[in-house]
Amino acid sequence: MQNEAMSGRAEKRRRGELLLVIPAYNERENLPAVISDILLSGEGIDYIVVSDGSTDGTAELCRERGWNYIELPVNLGLAGCFQTGMKYALREGYSYAAQFDGDGQHRAEDVRLLLEKMKEGEYDIVLGSRFLQKKRGGSMRELGSRLISLxxxxxxxxKLTDPTCGLRLYRKTVIEDFALRLNYGPEPDTISYLIRRGCRIAEVAVEVRERRAGESYLRPLNAAKYMARMLISILLIQYFRGGREDGRTGKG
Structure with a gap:
């Protein structure tokens, strides 16, 4: 990929079958703890930080620390950033790739639980869930999550208990979808679309921590807009999405 030449760190560093794709926009303060958590989680998990046109020195920190990263010259948003990571996963031959937040909310140990579930049931997608073993609260965000589930x-x-959780694991056939054919972000509407295309999906209970530093994009107004957009897309727009050329989604 063109932008990998800019970073000089997306090299042959593969150790396992699983790659964590870490979209990162201005996550300089959070990344040290995130990478430390991954490295301490044991063998078999690789990672790639995709700095999405960050302006806070995220890419520079990755370079200084010797972390594996790709630097995008401009901000592409989650869809383009995540697709860049999936292209890398496909090129390097990973069997599994997980979306893993760069703000410290996810735990690397939970990814292993998702992988166990995927292998055990031959699923195409396994989602982390905060609500599989406990009830949702009454916040606006949790109400929105309930509406998206419906x-x-x-x-x-x-039935999905937590479609808005950002910890998601994909097997190789879905990696190919995101890398080559799906120009969409890894959001609940795309998950819904992939289910309709035949993907097998499961959930695993995980712990999601508070953001370590910085501000979440999903402040109240943005969260409301996000939920409305997801609902419209799931109930209406996804029916007009183009199908895949080769029809292999969810077929192994």
Whole structure:
């Protein structure tokens, strides 16, 4: 990839079958703890930080610390940033790739639970869930998550307890989708779309921590807009998405 030449760190460093794709926009303060958590989690998990046009020195920190990273020259947003990471996963031959937040909310140890579940049931996608073993609270964000769960059920017949959790694991066939054919972000509407295309999906209970530093994009107004956009997309727009050329989604 062109932007990997800029970074000089997306090299042959593969140690395992699983890659954590870490989209990062201005996460300089959070990344040291995130990378430390991954490195302390044991063998078999690789990572790639994708700095999405960061302006706070995120890429410079990755370079100084010798971390594996890709630097995007401009901000592409989550869809383009994540697709860059999935292209890297496909090129390097990983069997599994996980979306892993760069703000310290996710735990590397939980990714192993997702991987165990995926192998055990031959699933295409395994989602982390904060609510599989406990009830949602009454916050606006949790209400929005409940509405999105309902929308996914109405459009696919699949019950998901936490479709907005950002910890998601994909097997190779879905890596190929995101890398080559799906120009969409890894959001609940895309998950709904992939279910309708035949992907097998499961959830695993995980712990999600508070953001370590900085501000979340999903402040109240943005969160409301996000939820509305997801609901409209799940219930309406996804039915107009183009199908895959080779029809292999969820077929192994």
């Amino acid at each position: 929308a996914i059920f109405l459009s696919t017949g699949k």
